[in-house]
Amino acid sequence: MMDINKEIAEHTTQVEAIITKYLPKESGYQKTVMEAMNYSFLAGGKRLRPMLMQETYRLFGGSSDIIEPFMAAIEMIHTYSLIHDDLPAMDNDDYRRGRKTTHVVYGEAMGILAGDALLNFAFETACKGLMQDVGNPAVARAVQILAQKAGIYGMLGGQVVDVESEGQPLEREKLDFIYDLKTGALIEASMLIGAVLAGASEKEQQVILQVAKDVGLAFQIQDDILDVTSDMETLGKPIGSDEKNHKTTYVTIRGLAQAQKDVEKISERALEGVASLSEKNVFLNELIRYLIHRKK
Template identity: 40%
Template sequence: MTPQELKARLGESARMVESYLAECLHGRNIPEGLLKAMEYSLLAGGKRLRPVLCLAVAQMMGLEPSRVLPFASSIEFIHTYSLVHDDLPAMDNDDLRRGKPSNHKMFGEASAILAGDGLLTEAFAVMGSVAGDIPADRVVRAMVEVATAAGSGGMVGGQQLDMEYTGRDGVSYDELRGMHAMKTGALIRCSCLSGAILAGASEEDNQRIRIYGEAIGAAFQIVDDILDEVGDEAQLGKPVGSDIEQGKTTYPSLMGIDRSRELAQQHVDRAIEQLRPYEGPDADFLRCLAQYIVDRVS
């Protein structure tokens, strides 16, 4: 798959998710002010990596993407809620997100908190809606994976550790890796794994996809740390250099830019190795997507 073909498929999948997101919150009895705040962040753009991963894995395992679309798109609800809350003054205190003022800058802190709460809760209602089309036992298992990844032993716990480590000297590589595996990696892992589960994949396939998701999640965070130092703010849509200003330990601060790049590539190589048994355009897309994560800083 050429880089152009990769970007074309990534864009096509993202547009399918965008189309669903633009309508899915309507008719759910959400007060207008709250709906406006929720959609402000939910529809702010981005590559929609997490739902795209869910869709691609499900399709590789034989399940039509349209049947998975509500579930996959709901993972973007959870990701968006985490960004809204991370940007709050009590957390990372960021004024810019995806090139626009952060939610709390537009709607105030209270509405931003409620918008995040609403997105997180609505996610599981929408996920459950696929149970009429996909066997309920698969849906329940996939929902448990997502809830675990998003919860106190995953993304929420990782955010707690991130706050505890901020400004602290002597954060080790193992602590940094563990924190990011929870805060960033868990949701990427479950995006992949839930697609396989919904498709009824074997336990061997599930394990391979789990490792693939963990590996690209690790690579994604390392690259994010690198981009925070060397990236372009206009392209990233968020402030550059904020990690250093806030006293955060990052992969580049621990091991330098070059070694961080090497480590990210090692994780990508591990991810690609897990896809060795699979053939066809969906497997090729997932292989190229893994490499694309690192190529952003080549």
């Protein structure tokens, strides 16, 4: 059996070769903002969202390059959200993944503009897909899913509630809302766009949406667990930060033992969902298992 870490690394390389094709060329008077966009986009990461999109697309038998601009677009939206989250008025973070954050390198004004630019460019990129197969309702629907899951009823809505709740104890319902939108929405968008573009039926789309919700939730709960159980060396960042910041998490509400049981239950449900659709895509199963049971 192949080492999952190595397999993911190979997939990351392949995904990056696709999505970086869609980055803007750094030229013209407005060159600086393009540099800032590319600096942030190229900061690394596993490219999980475009990877999940591509694997879901393959699960339903998709094989054309119509998926590519959407893979790039979802990563642009993820990147813009990180740039704006790091701004002084938000989390005020100077470093991300060991590199200086965008506003630290390019200044605060350009940080704001680079985030705006990536959000806008995500739609410009998705429109390339739209024009590539104009008249195909599935592609139009994919653009709409992207817009809906990124906005106030998706990721941004979750971010707003997270910002407003800072330093306050959270009830379970509100925590679920933040997890569902802030972390979940882009994972849902990724998998649903993959399914829609591959021609999945309404019923199959419903199954994959539930799988995505489970993956997003289990991913986030595992994050909370690792903040308690891991060590700084393994995690690559300080542990115990949630407790230090008096942050309500899934672990503080349900307790560590129950949270660990819940992750098992939710991830089993997600894997059963995938299995009910197809037995073909082994890597998608491996990827989901990895995301949920990861140690860092």
